[in-house]
Amino acid sequence: MEYLRNVKMILRCFEMASGLRINFHKSCVVKVGKGRHSEDCWADVLKCQKAMLTVTYLGLPLGARPSAKVFWDPVINRIEKRLAPWKRKFLNKGERLTLIKTSPL
Structure with missing residues (x-):
């Protein structure tokens, strides 16, 4: 104590x-x-x-195996979400139309 x-x-x-x-x-x-x-x-x-354990600290899971692919899935998903709006800004008109047509509602 x-x-x-x-x-x-x-x-x-x-x-x-x-x-x-x-x-x-x-x-x-x-x-x-x-x-x-x-x-x-x-x-x-x-x-x-x-x-x-497993606890998330600063966005990374503690107590998990970093060599496993599953360990990095949440990190990759978060990065992809942050990059998506940035990527859209630099698409030309044809690429934007294709993106709009293929994206789910």
Whole structure:
């Protein structure tokens, strides 16, 4: 329990030193491996949620195999969605007509 209080105190010191604020309601505790403490205890002390691996952090899944194709599918889909409007701007009139005709409603 003392270790958990120290972690929380370190996080509070970070807040004061940086001027940033940690939103514990949006944060989560993820247990990795086998330890003495349960994630329930951590979540209660830190006032945050529990989560299991695989967790998404900065848009990438943590705890998954990056060598697997499935790992990169969400990243590729997100990039394709962002590129689609940009690509449309640089199409000539004939290419735009083809795109409009072939796109689903």
